Amino acid sequence: MVTRDRRRAATLAEIKAAARRLLVSGGTSAVGLRAVARELGLTPPALYRYFPSHEALIGALVTDLYDELTTALMDLAGADDGDLGAKLYLLANGLRDWALAHPAEFGLVFGTAVPNPEGDEHEVTPGHQAAMRFGGLFKELVAQIWHQKPFQHPADEQLGTVLVEQLTAESEHFHGMPAGAIYLSLNYWTRLYGLICMEVFGQLHWVLPDAAAYFEAQLYEIGQALGLDCPEPG
Amino acid sequence: MVTRDRRRAATLAEIKAAARRLLVSGGTSAVGLRAVARELGLTPPALYRYFPSHEALIGALVTDLYDELTTALMDLAGADDGDLGAKLYLLANGLRDWALAHPAEFGLVFGTAVPNPEGDEHEVTPGHQAAMRFGGLFKELVAQIWHQKPFQHPADEQLGTVLVEQLTAESEHFHGMPAGAIYLSLNYWTRLYGLICMEVFGQLHWVLPDAAAYFEAQLYEIGQALGLDCPEPG
């Protein structure tokens, strides 16, 4: 019987589900090793049969959240068969909606620093792979947009040799797009991420009580930079 | 004698200095109540004569860091008597330099969510006041730039009534600037903050090994939006 492995996988899933529950209800600090064990009616040391440390458990949770978000956004964008611009618009709005609906998860996934300061051996963890899959969503879509209708982009001379060199190094991930186009794509992601971070972390409440209108206006702006005729705000 | 208050103020400063030291050397998690007490040769309960809780100690530390950053940037911008655009450029670069030089402090000050979800009684803490002073730095400078040489800005119709309403509510903080101009100013801050956050938190390392060139290009771009002739990148 393989019921042994099956049982192990089941409890492993239960552990992560309990951790997720605690994260949602009480924020990042609430998902402690002992609390998770309590949730399952187990003693704390029992969890060490499944995760080598509390940190590893959190890491697995982050990986799951990344994948959940990725598939959710894929479903969202896949359902719409319209033009690619509308797809990107859906993706951006979907990410914001998810972040606002799950602020604790967002804070855990995107608010914690990536531990890659001195990049000797990358030691590509499953969490990193999940993050790459997530990032690939946007890269892929932007590359499709570019190849369908190339948008105006700054020339290499405007960007400077250093930046162009770094951007062209990423060209393979963008299906051979030129540096200027990758630059604009990076802008899109940077501004989107920054906007959502500020809204979720409450840095925007002090000037804008409800950032929805501002977000929409910004989405229109950054979409235009990619040659998209986004839905106009207002 | 007032030596009693003097002594109290001295130890209070020592406590915060020790906390700061721990923050720098070991990150946010290293600045614990017991660790701070250990650093001063005191027992943990002694600190409760100075701060009502560990959280209050952290709050005081954040306030100090805000003020330190604010005065540092004021000195930086005050020294240069050139045009206001150069001042803003110095400010933005100064903020980035500070964030990269003190990543732990930056993470503590800007990376933690502002606890203002349902804004009933704001209960304006010293930390909030310090944050306002810091934000005021940029608002003030941008307002000066606007009044010296008004830059092109989107019309109200382009932004939509909801957004215009919110922006004009902030008009007094921007010395009576119109909504479109405030919108562009907000863009400047949003993009600057997002960029620095991503760089410090390592979200940019995976695509750009060294974000300096990208940051410079972005600074040029967002400065142009405010009608400034920034130093060109490259």
Added chain:
DNA sequence: TGTTAACTGTTAACGGTGTTCACTCTAGGC
């Protein structure tokens, strides 16, 4: 000046955390 009150620090303790070790018991494989 002597008394009193406030202030600063201590020790002991409580409940909480992540983690390790030695142990038991049960289920699967030979």
Added chain:
DNA sequence: GCCTAGAGTGAACACCGTTAACAGTTAACA
């Protein structure tokens, strides 16, 4: 049917923030 690997337990360790009761010093006031 033995035997081993795995799952789970209880006790313990070292840490954490916090509280309560207590002691010594110092400022203020009658």
